[in-house]
Amino acid sequence: xxxxxxxxxxxxxxxxxxxxxxxxxxxxxxxxxxxxxxxxxxxxxxxxxxxxxxxxxxxxxxxxxxxxxxxxxxxxxxxxxxxxxxxxxxxxxxxxxxxxxxxxxxxxxxxxxxxxxxxxxxxxxxx
Numbered sequence: 855x856x857x858x859x860x861x862x863x864x865x866x867x868x869x870x871x872x873x874x875x876x877x878x879x880x881x882x883x884x885x886x887x888x889x890x891x892x893x894x895x896x897x898x899x900x901x902x903x904x905x906x907x908x909x910x911x912x913x914x915x916x917x918x919x920x921x922x923x924x925x926x927x928x929x930x931x932x933x934x935x936x937x938x939x940x941x942x943x944x945x946x947x948x949x950x951x952x953x954x955x956x957x958x959x960x961x962x963x964x965x966x967x968x969x970x971x972x973x974x975x976x977x978x979x980x981x
Contacts, residue, residue, distance in 0.1 A: 855979055862972050863913045869965070870909030877903035893950040898959065901937035905930045905962065912973065921977050927970035934963045 879887035880899050888894075912926035938959050945951060 855976070858972065859916060859976055862969060862976070863916045866909045866913035866916065866969060870906045870913060873902055873906030873909065877906060892952045895941060895944060895949065895951050895955060897944075898937055898941055898955060901933050902962070904933055905966070908933070909969075912969070916973065916976070919980065924970060924973040924977055927966055927973055931963065931966045931970055934959065934966060938963065 876887070877899050879885060880891055880894055881896075881903070908926045908930040912923040912930070915921070915923035915926060941951070941955065941959065
């Protein structure tokens with residue numbers, strides 16, 4: 855149980871920091887990363903940036919035994935679902951995008967759902 859919590863904290867921290875680095879690199883054009891991303895969709899980048907902060911918050915709350923980790927992850931999942939629906943509308947209206955964006959969003963939603971499920975499990979086990 856303790857090793858699961860530590861592992862989840864490390865994974866959330868790593869994914870959160872990597873997400874923030876990549877999204878900030880696109881927004882602020884650090885290291886020329888923006889050019890490599892093709893037709894990125896800016897509102898998806900901002901949704902991912904928000905999720906990066908929420909992942910870091912969830913990792914902090916998870917480490918400190920505060921039950922807000924599940925709330926942070928639930929908010930992140932909600933943001934991603936809304937972004938996915940907005941992205942679908944964006945595509946239907948002829949917006950330019952990279953095909954890998956849809957797959958990346960689905961993967962991030964799956965990751966967030968799994969970590970949310972683990973957080974709920976950890977909360978139930980500690981109460």
